[in-house]
Amino acid sequence: MKFTSKEVILFDLDGTLIDSAPDLSLAVNHMLSALQRPTFEQDIIRSWVGNGAEVLVKRGLSGQDVIDENIDPDLVEKSLQLFFNFYKKNLCVDTKLYPSVRACLKILKAKGYRLVIVTNKPFEFIEPILEGLELTGLFEMLLGGDSLEKRKPDALPLLHVCEKLSVTVEQCLMVGDSKNDILAAKAAKMESIGLTYGYNYGEDISRYNPEAVFDDFSDIVATLS
Ligand SMILES: O=C(O)COP(=O)(O)O
Numbered sequence: 377m378k379f380t381s382k383e384v385i386l387f388d389l390d391g392t393l394i395d396s397a398p399d400l401s402l403a404v405n406h407m408l409s410a411l412q413r414p415t416f417e418q419d420i421i422r423s424w425v426g427n428g429a430e431v432l433v434k435r436g437l438s439g440q441d442v443i444d445e446n447i448d449p450d451l452v453e454k455s456l457q458l459f460f461n462f463y464k465k466n467l468c469v470d471t472k473l474y475p476s477v478r479a480c481l482k483i484l485k486a487k488g489y490r491l492v493i494v495t496n497k498p499f500e501f502i503e504p505i506l507e508g509l510e511l512t513g514l515f516e517m518l519l520g521g522d523s524l525e526k527r528k529p530d531a532l533p534l535l536h537v538c539e540k541l542s543v544t545v546e547q548c549l550m551v552g553d554s555k556n557d558i559l560a561a562k563a564a565k566m567e568s569i570g571l572t573y574g575y576n577y578g579e580d581i582s583r584y585n586p587e588a589v590f591d592d593f594s595d596i597v598a599t600l601s
């Protein structure tokens with residue numbers, strides 16, 4: 377599989393470039409402990425990541441991926457504060473880049489591709505994480521889950537990138553680990569690559585039919601050269 381005439385590559389962040397589940401889990405468990413609620417194993421919390429911080433916090437409070445719709449809004453507000461305050465001070469404690477990510481991003485940039493991040497993570501966390509993992513200066517644009525009115529799996533953030541960077545959907549490629557990335561790409565009529573090593577609620581990413589599925593981040597370079 378070769379992708380031709382691509383100019384812009386849109387990368388998801390959590391589960392695609394970085395394994396952030398350890399620090400997200402620390403923050404969720406810190407919040408739950410402060411509220412004197414049961415904490416959870418990292419593997420369980422990992423399967424709750426993908427729809428942004430508020431959904432993650434609500435899943436933590438619900439103790440499962442299906443959110444309890446009766447949670448008190450004041451409790452959600454307090455929990456979000458606890459989560460945010462802890463997470464923003466502990467963004468890169470155990471968070472790591474996946475293998476070959478930094479080197480491959482540099483190769484792609486050197487080849488002339490324009491690189492963008494489209495994550496569901498709150499915007500304020502993106503730059504500090506990029507700084508912490510030495511990924512600054514590589515990306516032309518960053519979009520968080522709270523940057524626009526809608527987030528992935530909606531097409532809006534992807535179409536916004538096309539508009540801002542004056543490129544067509546056909547000139548763009550979405551790369552992600554989650555069904556939210558692939559569904560957003562399909563909704564935008566953009567081609568996509570699914571990565572198997574990230575977080576997809578325990579589901580096989582192939583089920584969502586991205587144009588290519590890779591086990592390794594470095595496979596992206598070969599498919600674009
Ligand atoms: O923070 C999340 O829930 C997921 O973030 P992602 O879109 O970068 O995977």
Ligand SMILES: [Mg+2]
Nearest residue numbers: 388390391554
């Ligand atoms: Mg992801």
